[in-house]
Amino acid sequence: MKFRIYEGNGNPQQSSLPVNLSTSPRSQLLKPENYIADSGLQDACNVALLLGQPLLITGEPGTGKTQLAYSLAWELGLGQPLKFETKSTSIARELFYTYDALKRFQDVQSGVVPTEVLNYINYQALGLAILRTRNPDEVKDLLPSEMVHEIPVRSVVLIDEIDKAPRDFANDLLNELELMYFRIPDIRNEKIVADTTLQPIVVITSNSEKDLPDAFLRRCVYYNIPFPKIERLAEIVANRLGINASSRSPFLQAALDLFYKLRSPQSGLRKKPATAELLGWLIILQKFSGESKNPLMQADVVFASLSSLIKTTEDQEKAKKIIEQWIKEQTKTI
Template structure:
């Protein structure tokens, strides 16, 4: 059994990061202080709710800890609505590593989107306003993205959620390989001026303060806890798979569904909604369903006025429709 850093009980606790394998040690410097607001959780109650109510199971706990110990990304696969993304928030909350750095993937996402953005147009516009002289600090036109921010040299790792990576262009998984293996990347715009300006302050997405980049290179110190989610819609290259810890999240059982309902809506909601839970389980045997459909159906039945034209069962059926059905 691996060291129980992540316990899966939803309770924030102190912990010590165990030594890394010799081939996964990183020495980024200087150490970067936490650049985010201290009240992040209060400002983002939805993320806190997802973390509090996540129901972790023994296999998930074991593989999360293996990922942390080996400094390897966690590739989480499963059907929509099984809680893949919520796992990242649960890890960050329990290990006191909030906020989660989230990178939602689309078919147009590129590696640079995740690393950093350079607003060259804004810089040229400012130059025109200053009689053709480029502004002295290029850093004000650079901003690290979620992947770039996760690779800063923190004393403790950040949690990075790369959400729905299977929606990416075919090249993105391969493009990620070197960055995830080396734990660093270079910003060419800063490398070019490193001889004259070796230290540049750049912005960080959603952060309260900039960070200083030395010689144009971002190099991690504590490898981030990377959670990559996939709906199982495509295969990934073997080179990526061998660098990941793979976790397949299955559909929750009857007992697990009851625990999820109890965590989100309380024991009273579960006691009053046995028929809806059974209806959901019946529907799930016939087609694809997501757990949040069950939660929506129970919440709606509890807070809607049921009239003579529609009863509680019919109301639930409006929500409990198969995801793969066209009707």
């Protein structure tokens, strides 16, 4: 292999230290302008926008569920999405704000700092999005001075991996998510409602690890992103990677052929590689192989890059046998 940064031999690089690493090519994959939505996803997005309902997206990990929110915000000119990363301990209130009651109690006891409740409120994705739809004068007493916006704006809110949360999380959001409001009991307990003309656009992702309540599903527009067929996957790769990844490239066609063999039921892999892993793998293959037109014909290069594609020990052993057989078949046809 021609491309190495770390040699693992205990000897420092001869060049000046520390070594400067170039920007990761993966940053190119995350650019929202390079995202391609299939026609079904486009339709689901438009239905959700027209109805003013949250869009619930499912699909295999790595199929672009999270990136959809960034693509949507980019195309509509709404800035970066406000993201809520769901955890197994998440409660519904945390989607709107968190309140550090313990810190306030400690400060009250010490008596050394102002202890207004507002100083201990941290607004989260949907709460901040609702506040931003209001005229600044209407909500200035609810926001720290540094957070008061200049004009009302619409935001995209991403609730990522909602299926990680306890079942009560979705049940406790039913009215708030449908009517776009929340309350802060410690600050007057008044209903804070989004301006209907600037209602936040909500994108919710799920890996379907657990079922969501029927009442919650009724309030959403739903779409499952299917794993792309080979023609569409070639288009996605060419659009995301550009150089040496034309959809007609022999290298890309060979890579996709091997990739689908690894994903096939006959492969026996427990965790099949997804689109995101394919993109990372192709980047590494190109880096490791230098100027080689088709690095897939070099078993050592493919095996060296396998850690980006196959993620368990058992699957890697199975994948190596599949790759060896695939390379033999390819060399016979050349």
